[in-house]
Structure formats: C-alpha cells, structure tokens
Amino acid sequence: MKAVARAPYGSWDSGPCLLFPRQGQFHPVKYLAGLAAAIQRDGGRIYTHTHADHVEGGVPGLIHARSRIVTADAIVVATNVPINDRLAIHPKQAPYMTYVIGARVPAGSLPRVLAWDTGDPYHYVRIHEDFLIVGGEDHKTGQAQNTPQRHARLEAWARSRFPMMGPLEFAWGGQVMETMDTLAFIGRNPMDHDNIFIVTGDSGMGLTHGTIAGILLTDLILGRGNPWAALYDPSRVTLRAAAEWAKENSNMALQYADWLTGGDVASADEIGRDAGAVMRRGLEKVAVYRDAGGALHEYSAACAHLGCIVHWNPAEKTWDCPCHGSRYDAHGRVISGPANRDLASAERAPHQRAA
Numbered sequence: 001m002k003a004v005a006r007a008p009y010g011s012w013d014s015g016p017c018l019l020f021p022r023q024g025q026f027h028p029v030k031y032l033a034g035l036a037a038a039i040q041r042d043g044g045r046i047y048t049h050t051h052a053d054h055v056e057g058g059v060p061g062l063i064h065a066r067s068r069i070v071t072a073d074a075i076v077v078a079t080n081v082p083i084n085d086r087l088a089i090h091p092k093q094a095p096y097m098t099y100v101i102g103a104r105v106p107a108g109s110l111p112r113v114l115a116w117d118t119g120d121p122y123h124y125v126r127i128h129e130d131f132l133i134v135g136g137e138d139h140k141t142g143q144a145q146n147t148p149q150r151h152a153r154l155e156a157w158a159r160s161r162f163p164m165m166g167p168l169e170f171a172w173g174g175q176v177m178e179t180m181d182t183l184a185f186i187g188r189n190p191m192d193h194d195n196i197f198i199v200t201g202d203s204g205m206g207l208t209h210g211t212i213a214g215i216l217l218t219d220l221i222l223g224r225g226n227p228w229a230a231l232y233d234p235s236r237v238t239l240r241a242a243a244e245w246a247k248e249n250s251n252m253a254l255q256y257a258d259w260l261t262g263g264d265v266a267s268a269d270e271i272g273r274d275a276g277a278v279m280r281r282g283l284e285k286v287a288v289y290r291d292a293g294g295a296l297h298e299y300s301a302a303c304a305h306l307g308c309i310v311h312w313n314p315a316e317k318t319w320d321c322p323c324h325g326s327r328y329d330a331h332g333r334v335i336s337g338p339a340n341r342d343l344a345s346a347e348r349a350p351h352q353r354a355a
Contacts, residue, residue: 008111012161017115025112025126026207053340055084057193074195074221078213080206081177081325081337082198086306088190089234090338093179093201095141095325099150099315101158102170105132109164123157132165134158141175142308142322147315173316175325175336176204184209185234186216197221198234258285258309258322268296276312276319276330285309286346287319289330299332299343310343319343 002021007014036046054064060071077084081095107130116124116136123136134157137150144150151171159165179185179201186209189196197220199213212228219226230236264277268288271277276289278301285301287310299319301309308323318335319328327336332343 007115008113009115009161011163014115014117023114025114027128028207031207052083055196057196059195061193061195072195074197076197076199076213076217077189078199078210079337080175080200080202082189082200083337083340084196084198085189085192086338088192089185089198089200090324093177093185096138096176096178097141097144097147097173097313097316097320098135098138098176098204099147099154099173100133100135100171101151101154101168102131102133103158103168104130104166105162105164106130110162123154125158131169132158132162138176140322141325141327142311142313142320147173147313150315175327177201177325178203181236181238184212184232186213186232187220187229187234190235195221200234264312271296274317274330275314276317278309278312281346284346287312287332287343291330297331298346299328300346302344303339304334304341304343305337305339 002019004017004019007017039046050065052063052065054062055075055077056062056064057075060073061075063070063072063075082089105127110127110132112127114124114126116122121137121139123134126133134154137153139147139150150173151168155168177200182203184199184201184203184205186199187197188194189198197217199209199217202209212232216226216228216232218224220229263279263285265271265279268279268290271288271290273290273294274292276287279286279288287299287301289297289299291297301319303310303321303323303326305321305324305326308321310319310321310326310328312318313320317330319330319332321327321339324338325336326334326339328334328339328343332345334340334342
C-alpha cells in the first residue's frame with residue numbers, strides 16, 4: 001500500500017488516494033463454475049432447488065428439507081444471513097441495500113482497477129471488458145423511500161467523472177451484511193452445537209470471504225489449528241465496536257414502532273400497477289401488491305423472522321424487512337434470510353378485490 005496523488009483516471013482528478021498494488025480480479029460466474037467442478041471432481045454432490053427448512057446440530061447433524069432429512073458430521077450455513085438462529089448473530093450485524101449500474105465505455109478508455117471512495121453513501125468503480133460498473137448509494141434495508149432515485153444518483157455521479165459512458169444497459173441492487181467491527185463472522189455458530197458453522201457478514205466481499213471460509217472452516221471441522229480462527233470468530237466481542245453495536249440495535253428496535261402507525265395508503269385504489277404498499281386493517285398490517293394486470297395480492301406485512309413490518313422497495317419490487325434484512329419478492333416469497341419461509345397470505349375483504 002502506498003499514497004499516490006490521484007486515481008489513474010484521465011477524466012477524473014480524484015485527489016490523493018491509497019494504492020493497493022498486485023490485486024487480482026475474479027470473474028464471479030467463472031469462479032463458481034470452477035468451484036462446482038472441483039467439488040464434483042472430488043466426489044461432492046450439489047443439489048439445487050432444495051429448501052432447507054430447519055438445521056439441527058448434534059451427532060449427527062440434521063438438515064430438514066421438506067420430506068427429506070440429510071445427515072452430516074458437520075453443517076456449514078452459508079446463506080449470506082444465517083437462517084438457523086434468531087438472536088446469536090443478527091444483533092451483531094446490520095443489513096444494507098446497495099445499488100449498481102452498468103454502461104459501455106470505449107475499449108481501453110479506463111484502466112482495469114477497482115476504486116472506491118470514502119463518502120457516505122460511498123461509490124465504487126470497476127471495469128469488466130468494455131463495461132463500466134458503478135455501485136454504492138447504500139442504505140439500511142427497508143429504511144428508504146427513494147430507492148428508484150439511487151440508480152439515478154449513481155448515473156449522475158458516474159457521468160460527471162466518466163463522460164465517455166454510453167447509455168445505461170444494466171441497473172440492479174443487492175443486499176450486504178455489515179458487522180459491527182467490519183470483519184466477517186466465520187466459525188462455529190454461537191450458542192449452538194459444536195458441529196454447526198456459519199459464514200456471514202461479507203460486507204460486499206463474498207468472493208474474498210467465501211475463499212477464506214473454505215480454508216478456515218475446513219481446518220475447524222478437521223480439528224486443525226488456524227491462525228485466523230480468533231480473528232473471524234463469530235462469538236467475538238469487540239469493545240471498540242460497542243458504540244456501533246448500540247446505534248444499530250437502537251435503530252432496529254425503533255422499527256417495531258411501525259406496528260403503531262397507519263399504513264402507506266388508506267385504500268388499495270391508491271396502489272398503481274406493478275407496485276406495492278402496506279395497509280392497516282384493524283390491528284393487522286397487510287402488504288398489498290397490484291400486479292401488471294391489475295389484480296391484487298395480499299400478504300401479512302409481519303416478517304416471518306421476528307415480526308417487523310416489511311416495507312415496499314419500488315426499485316427492486318421487493319418487500320424488505322427494516323430490522324434484520326429479510327427480503328421477499330412481490331408475491332411474498334422469501335428471497336433472502338434470516339427469514340426462512342414466505343409471508344403469510346392475507347384474505348382480502350370483498351371491497352378490496354381486483355376488478
């Protein structure tokens with residue numbers, strides 16, 4: 001690492017930077033394809049479309065997958081956010097939505113580097129072939145009403161620095177988990193059996209932490225020592241992170257006040273097509289989605305994890321939980337933990353049925 005006068009972009013004078021030389025760039029799909037091939041080459045099996053309903057430690061460990069049970073000497077829960085406990089890890093990390101855009105640039109016009117700033121919200125830049133990829137504009141999951149503006153902000157920020165950009169061809173979003181002390185949690189799951197392991201808190205660096213986890217967890221499972229074990233131990237308590245822990249958990253607790261407020265709209269008539277909103281119905285709150293054809297679909301707005309009220313994310317067309325980051329598609333199907341089941345259905349009253 002060394003200090004340099006500016007980032008290596010001719011069109012943008014970034015000011016002083018830190019340079020980390022000799023870095024590698026991974027192609028995520030090629031990386032995963034190689035990893036899958038290596039697993040199968042060594043006798044492993046990969047099963048897709050298999051939902052793990054419940055995980056139990058002990059001898060042996062058990063994974064309940066619908067009508068089947070898988071047994072194992074050791075179980076690794078690598079689901080971005082652990083789905084196998086309610087309280088051990090979730091208060092020690094916070095979910096953030098992050099947004100990304102992609103546009104073509106002339107070949108060779110930008111160097112192949114990964115750059116990021118220290119703003120809040122922050123931005124990062126990378127090149128893949130002739131695509132400029134710009135991301136950032138993060139916010140706490142379920143706690144922003146202006147999500148469609150995030151892509152527009154990224155585009156404005158990027159075009160002011162890289163005027164050679166073509167029209168946007170891609171725009172998407174995702175969720176990252178930020179731990180209280182910025183390091184991932186990789187190791188034995190706290191308050192659980194010794195043969196249950198987790199990896200989470202990737203902070204947007206899944207390829208890096210996934211590779212570290214593959215090395216570290218292998219050593220732990222086989223009873224070998226590893227110099228990284230204490231550093232990434234999910235049970236660690238870091239006093240320097242106490243203030244951040246208190247701030248994030250206070251923020252989480254405040255989200256339960258949504259049970260006491262009114263809905264986003266008073267009537268389903270206010271919800272446009274391919275859009276959603278939360279409505280109050282007596283003591284309950286209902287997540288209502290009107291599809292592109294005009295039909296209404298209603299679900300309980302209580303997150304299946306610990307009961308926070310979900311919020312509609314118009315940029316991603318998802319229901320997002322502001323407490324621990326569970327996410328559901330427009331039809332209430334869970335797409336990200338810690339929740340491990342769909343939103344409950346809610347029966348519509350006759351006057352709210354679609355025409």
